[in-house]
Amino acid sequence: MNNPIVFAVVVLTLLGLAGGLILVLASKFMAVYEDPRIAEVTACLAGANCGGCGYAGCADYAKAIVMDGAPIHKCAPGGDKAADSIAAIMGAEAGDRPAMRAFVSCNGGENCGVRFDYSGIKSCAAAAGVAGGPTACAFGCLGFGDCVSACKFGALSVQHGVAVVDRTKCTGCTACTKACPRGLLKMKPVAPQPAVLCRNKERGAAVVKMCKTGCIACGLCVKNCPQQAIFLHNNVARIDYTKCNGCGTCVSKCPKKVIHFMDGGPTSVDAPVPEYAVL
Template identity: 60%
Template sequence: MSIVAAVILCTVVGTVGAIVLVAAAKFMAVEEDPRIEQVSACLAGANCGGCGYAGCADYAKAVVMDGVACDKCAPGGPKAAQAIAAIMGGEVSAVEKKAVVQCQGCEKNCKPSYEYTGIKTCAAAAALYGGPKACSQACVGFGDCVKVCKFDAIHIVDGVAVVDQSKCTGCGACASICPKKVIMIDEAGPAKPVVLCSNEDKGPVAMKECATACIACGMCQRNCPSDAIHVVNNIARIDYTKCTGCGVCVSKCPKKIITYPLKQA
């Protein structure tokens, strides 16, 4: 008899619980837009965080729910952006993003100012007088960016970081880890030039520090027909909203440090 009672009791409790849950699932259901799943299927799925969201799923949700721009998935590139645009409706003309190291201070160009014997990370070395190189804005060259790159696209060559453009997805992981902030994510594409230096010292000082430093002479600024390049803090920087990619600055630069790093040779 007691077995029957026990079975009945457990069944009743279980059934009541089931009814409560079914009712809750029905009345408190969260309706998720089916497009969220479609959008996340288009993304690269690397969860690199380059878009600025917690992960691919989070970004997909932001695209569908908040109407965030659909070209933020760097690893997915223009293909993913177009696929998302097709789902969300609308067109997009996205340029592939690539990382560009704005420093050419390799061992030959930029001599060390002291011998660094500490922990071999950029973050630690950068904390000591801005790094062991003569130029205190230079790439430190211990490869914090190499460790953080999920695509094996950045390497240290002769003491300076070099991006492998064929592998780079422009996710921006290297740019955000770099303690010297010499890596920029180029959204302007191969048609527009980049100043490959970050040195903020005055001309004569910069010249002594590194063979490939921007000496802030202002030749580029004076000759630019579209007022797109300016020397600020002793370093030339290009405003890509104005730059037409004409190449005048490239030819005028006496140090030859303004180039088209993304252009295929």
């Protein structure tokens, strides 16, 4: 013990051993039982921690599935694959799994007029809060890209002043729908059906002054739709996707070019409707 080096080594070794022993005993006596399925379910999820399911992250959602019986199809990035493998673990049916993708229900951007020059914080939420927003249309896209930063998958971009969804990258997590202060991001079935890219509730005469591509509620699409899938609501055309078969008549009839195909081309009116296009 007279050798200080030996003494120091002994003290440190003893302290280390004591600490190790305490931790081993503690983890043994204070172990908490955790359902092993939680780890398995977590492994099935996409692991993006996007929060689209409404839980704090993938691990939190997995815990909610195992402990509280949460629905298992909420992981949009994981898609059917994740839901199927979770169903295998939990021994439950996968249930309803709507395959939805986001789209921006505005195609104003550069087509839309400007009420005043805005030079504040570059954020849609901030711009929307200043005197109702700088765009002439009180319903249209502000183009600062709050949705772009909300998207974890790089599916959104602002092009010509309006946000655009790349539906090949979109996973349907719905994070962007919460980010838009004007609620322009909507979910639409994956099937190639047209979408109405306007939310302006004003009457037609007022819309014409604001935006070159706004819905004027003329009703041409309603009259021409062979499926009676389109109706007017608050001066905007709306499509009932349970009836729409994606024929594209409305796309060609719309005088203001408000109705667009979001992905895939129009199918010929005479052609038989493909199986996957009917929901």
